[in-house]
Amino acid sequence: MTVGTARWMPLVALGAAQFLVVLDTSVMNVSISQLVADFATDVTTIQRVITVYTMIMAAFLLTGGAIGDAMGRRRIFATGLVIYGIGSLLTALAPTVGVLTLGWSIIEGLGGALVLPALAALVGGNYAAGRERALAYGVVGALAGAGIAVGPLLGGWVTTYLSWRLVFAGEVVLVALILVGLRWVDDAPLEGPRPRLDLVGAALSALGIALVVLGVLQSTTWGWLRPRDPSLSLLGFAPTLFVVAAGLVVLTLLRTWVRHREAVGRDPLIRWSLTAVPPLRAALWCLLAQNLVLLGLFFSIPLYLQVVLGLDAFQTGLRLLPISATMLITALAAPRLAGVLAPRQAVRLGFGILFVAILWLLASVEPQLDDVGFAGATALLGIGMGLLAAQLGNIAQSSVGEDDRGAAGGLQYTAQNLGSSLGTAFVGSVLIAALGAAVTRGISDDPRVSADLAGQTGVAISGGLDFVPLAQAEAALTASGVPPDQAVAVVESYAEAQLQALRAGMLAAAAVALASLLATAALPAVTPPREPRNVTTPA
Known part of the structure; x- marks a missing residue:
């Protein structure tokens, strides 16, 4: 093995x-219909399972970063x-939704909360600052996007022709291979003494983030202002805003x-x-927005392709393949455009x-899929995501010193997973609310x-409406004794309400992307100078 090849083995x-x-999240999103059938449940329940996974990671990532330090x-x-x-093993064997939630949402979520902050610090510790580190973070960001985008194709094929459970069984094997590959990865130790874990801060951060995400997630069941279930009324209002407010109060206590x-x-x-470092703060807001948009779309698009069409x-995964291809290509090519696009310009172009x-x-x-238009839109979506993925991780890590890399990694992935949680919950909430309003108006x-x-x-409908295939809705009406003509x-x-609801959910994601341009002002306006490459020994 050459020295140059060995240099990049930690990145593998x-x-x-x-x-x-x-x-995992993208596999779950594309397998929604099969999960609903296998566990005899509904779309809203699977939406909760997906959101709890990213919520657990978001809630414990700061703690995971501190434990790594x-x-x-x-x-x-x-x-x-x-x-x-x-x-992953427990998920592959899950007999019920409860076990699926335990294995995937909780245990895998906690594992991810330990892995991701340490991963961010290890990338920074194994590659020298400058172009080398920027390329490393660009590759990691591209692989993150590829995981989200390739998941539908891989998960779709396995789900359609074999079983979604095999994806999680395969993850166990991949974990073993990564553990073997750790021999190439140098540690990224702190320069000073190791800190002691702040248990009170860990509890406050986990509780605050969990309450905020829970409130948004449950809005589809509780309602935002008017309670869907009168028994859950608080002072005449739905519990949603109270739970979100409680989460914000806890996060304020965390700051104090x-x-x-x-x-x-x-x-x-x-x-x-x-959090007062302007480039880091701006990068965190952009990471949150990027993942909110991406996961919101990756919840909406499979509903359109599977439930409506x-x-x-597998067919759903094929339709999402352009995102994977263009995102990976763009994220890998973006660092080479550093002389043309500064980080701020690249991020603004990405959101645009x-x-x-x-x-x-x-x-x-x-009602009928326009394959050419859909492929063009998803390919363009991947280009925008690729530009963001190539920049934001490197900006976040380059904004702090060596000792703060773990903490910055915790903040970075907290922002990403909070965005992912809110994306599924928020866009799902808009979609379900729009569905109910459109059906009521149409009827x-x-x-x-x-x-x-x-x-x-x-x-x-006021008690809650689910997103189901038309045949299932028709069967339910027939079983209820509704006259055939009605x-x-x-x-x-x-059917028309489903399309209107999907458009409303996507429009909400577009609004977030447009508003995110406001957060880019503090990003670096000049590309950092290149530093000499060290190809013989890791940093």
Whole structure:
């Protein structure tokens, strides 16, 4: 093996771990229909399972970063991989939704919370600052995007022709291979004494983030202002805003506690002063927005392709392949454009492309799939995501010193997974709310539907409405004794409402992409100077 080849071997192991951790969500998204059938449940339940996975990671990533700083990043990276492998095995064998949630959402989520902050620090510790490190973070970001985008194709093929469980069984094997590859990865030790873990700060961060995500997630069941279930009313309102507000209060307490720990000279969960570093803060907001948009779309698009159009998981994966290809190519090519595009320009261009791509995608949501238009929109979407993936991780890590890499990694992946959680929850909430409103409006305006049936349907919708295939909706109406002519009218209204709801969800994602441009002002406006490459010994 040549010295040059050996130089990049750590990136193979670290990049594989990044790919692994983000692969799951995309596999789950494309397998929604099969999971609903296998566990005899509904789309909303699977949405919760998906969101809890990213919520657990978001809630514990700051703690994971602190544990890595206290006990050694390489050691905690390996420990997190073992926990992740155990969760993958349990997921592959899961007989019920409860066990699926335990294995995938909780155990794998906790493993990922240990792996990701350590991974960010290890990349920075194994590659010298400058172009080499930028390329390394670009590759890791590209592999993260590839995991999200390749997952539908891989998971779709396995789900359609074999079983989604084999994906998680394969992850156990991949974990073992990554552990073997750790022999090439040098540790990234702190220069000073190792800090002691701030248990109170860890509890506050986990609770605060979990409450915020839980509130947004449950909005589809509780409602935002008016309670869907009167028994859950708080002062006449739905619990959603109260739970979100409670989470924000806990996070405010976290800030106060961390500042107190710093003032008395004790190790805080994270140095709050890091959040005052303008490039890091801007990168974190952009990472949150990027993942909110991406995971929101990766929840909406499979619903359109599978539930509305009736495609299977593999056909869905094929339709999403352009995202994977263009994202990977763009993320790898972007560091070579450093002389042309500064980080701020690249990120702004990325969000601008995302906005245009989503509008194009939104226009493609019709009863019949426009394959050419859909492929063009998803390919453009991948280009925008690739530009962001190539820049944001490197900006976050390059904004801090060596000792703060683990903490910055915790913040970085917290922002990403919080965005992923909110993306699935927020876009799902908009989608379900729009579905209910569109169905109610369509039925009340249709003269074929009696006033009595319209009233009964309105009451049923106020208690919650799910996104199901038209055949299933028609069967439910027939079983309820609805006259055939009225059942046809209701199904037609429901079909149109599904398309309107999907457009509303995608429009919400486009709005986030456009608003994210406001967060880019503090990003570096000048490309950092190149430093000499060290190809003989790791940094």
